Structure formats: C-alpha cells, structure tokens
Amino acid sequence: MEELIGTFAGFFTTVAALPQIYKAWRSKKVDDVSPKMFYIITIGVFLWTIYGILKADVPIIVTNGISVVLNCTMLVLIYRYRTVYNG
C-alpha cells in the first residue's frame, strides 16, 4: 500500500510544474510568478536526485531528475517572457 501511495505522490510532485509551464508558454506572461520559488525547487529536486544516486534509489533519481528538467524549463520561460524584475 505504501509503495502505491509513494508512487502517486512522486508522480504528482514530479508533474506539478507542467500546468505552470503550459500557462506561461501559452500566455507569454510570467510577471506574477516568483523566479525565486523555481530556483529553490530546482536546488531541492537536484539535491534529491543526488540523494537518490547516493542511495541507488531509481524512483527517487527518475522523479527528481524529471523535476529538475521541468523546473529549469520554467526558469527559462520566466527569463524569456518577464517584463518586470522583482520577487
């Protein structure tokens, strides 16, 4: 049971950035989005990926590795579309 809940939890937290990426890509508007949040998430999931490598835990490596890519994508969109420089 725990493994099933862990799998779903990992799935949701991994794909969470997708709607924000889609919204930013479609609207080209990101000024209300905090770049700092995506920096901090990216550092966090990068560290979780390292943690997974040290523990040889494939699910942790895969879910957090995908999150690193998605959150970096969002950072690129923020720098490409933002018109104000704060927060």
Next chain:
Amino acid sequence: MEELIGTFAGFFTTVAALPQIYKAWRSKKVDDVSPKMFYIITIGVFLWTIYGILKADVPIIVTNGISVVLNCTMLVLIYRYRTVYNG
C-alpha cells in the same frame, strides 16, 4: 553524507512556495500563476505525508505537512486575488 543531503533537499522543497506566497501577498497579483500547479503539488505533498505516516518517518511527515499548509496558503491567495479564470 546522504542524510545531510536529504535534509537540505527536504528543506529547499519544503520552503520553495514561500517566495511565491510573499510575492502574491505583496503584489496582490496572481493571474500569471497556475492554480492547477498548486492543486497538483498539494495533492502530491499530502500523499507524501500519508506515506510518511504509514512508514512512521517523521522527517517526511514534517516536511510534507508544512508543504501542505504552504501550498494551501498559496491556493487561498490565488482565489482571493485573481481577476482571470483560466489555466
């Protein structure tokens, strides 16, 4: 070493929502932020909290429990300040 990296990873992913909460609270502007993202994150960290309870893993319970509260706070701010209804 792994435990130290896991602790930092947990810290970063837990506090990640704070800059977005502060930016939304200060600017009162959230239209570019995706509510769906915060729904998905909230479901994910809620499931991680349940996972932690089933495994009796206190760090997982605490970090994800805090994330549930922070991400719900952001959802409240989104519904309080948004002026458009999409994404």
